[in-house]
Amino acid sequence: MNFELLISTMHKNTTEVLQMLAKSNVKCNALVVVQGDKNGYEKINQDNQKIRIIFSKERGLSKSRNLALKESKADVVLLADDDLIYFDDFQNTILESFNKHQNYVFLIFNVDNYNRRYPDKIKNILWHQVLGFSSWQIAFKRQDVLGKGLRLNEKFGTGSGIYSSGEENIFLSQCFKHFKMCYLPVKILKRPKSDSSWFTGYDDKYLFDRGAIFYAISQKFSYLLILQFAIRRKKLFPDYSYMKMIGLMLQGLKSCKLNQHFKLQ
Numbered sequence: 001m002n003f004e005l006l007i008s009t010m011h012k013n014t015t016e017v018l019q020m021l022a023k024s025n026v027k028c029n030a031l032v033v034v035q036g037d038k039n040g041y042e043k044i045n046q047d048n049q050k051i052r053i054i055f056s057k058e059r060g061l062s063k064s065r066n067l068a069l070k071e072s073k074a075d076v077v078l079l080a081d082d083d084l085i086y087f088d089d090f091q092n093t094i095l096e097s098f099n100k101h102q103n104y105v106f107l108i109f110n111v112d113n114y115n116r117r118y119p120d121k122i123k124n125i126l127w128h129q130v131l132g133f134s135s136w137q138i139a140f141k142r143q144d145v146l147g148k149g150l151r152l153n154e155k156f157g158t159g160s161g162i163y164s165s166g167e168e169n170i171f172l173s174q175c176f177k178h179f180k181m182c183y184l185p186v187k188i189l190k191r192p193k194s195d196s197s198w199f200t201g202y203d204d205k206y207l208f209d210r211g212a213i214f215y216a217i218s219q220k221f222s223y224l225l226i227l228q229f230a231i232r233r234k235k236l237f238p239d240y241s242y243m244k245m246i247g248l249m250l251q252g253l254k255s256c257k258l259n260q261h262f263k264l265q
Helices: 014-023 061-071 090-100 142-147 167-176 204-217 222-232 242-258
Strands: 003-010 030-035 040-046 049-056 076-080 106-113 138-141 181-191
Touching (some): 003 090, 061 167, 090 106, 090 181
Antiparallel strands (some): 106 138
């Protein structure tokens, strides 16, 4: 098996991409999708590392990641943001883990996260637990996923122009329907504190989007997901009543349902 890191970023030239990779301690093969004002392709070989850069005029994080998944040549991939710091030899850690756990298409790794701690034991992941992980800690076998017609929903995520987040939760929940997932307490990267490109606060828009996300995740259990979110996350919305929280999420659910945004186009 071989490995490739799939990185999404914006408005960078070749020199800036190489600087970003160095800062993130990326020494493995990488495919970088740069969304900006031009289309193009560049290939760089350095220090036993193959770097491919795709320049695209498209906008949207989901579109960027779908393009990377399509154009990758690797057996095993890991989706990445441009502000993470990878531990030395992390790619071999991932490949060795897949060799040890050959029955799994998805392996979820531990990370050094500035605002969260993860379990310290190996365990199989249940459906609702998938929503607690981020795409940049989940490696998977690319062809198995593409073979099921799975990809990120381009109506969701930064730059989509519709719902500003949720694309990775939806993607992982859909993948869970087809593949078993295993969590390993092995750290592969560090996530430093940084400003989010989409998060503007716990406001009306956040709740509206959350309702749409829950419907895209599960049409059957979306109402239950909305209810549990309102109960569990009420402290994040001190100025909102339960009814207001639920009402805003139901608006997002209806928008997603009526416009069929939950369907992959």
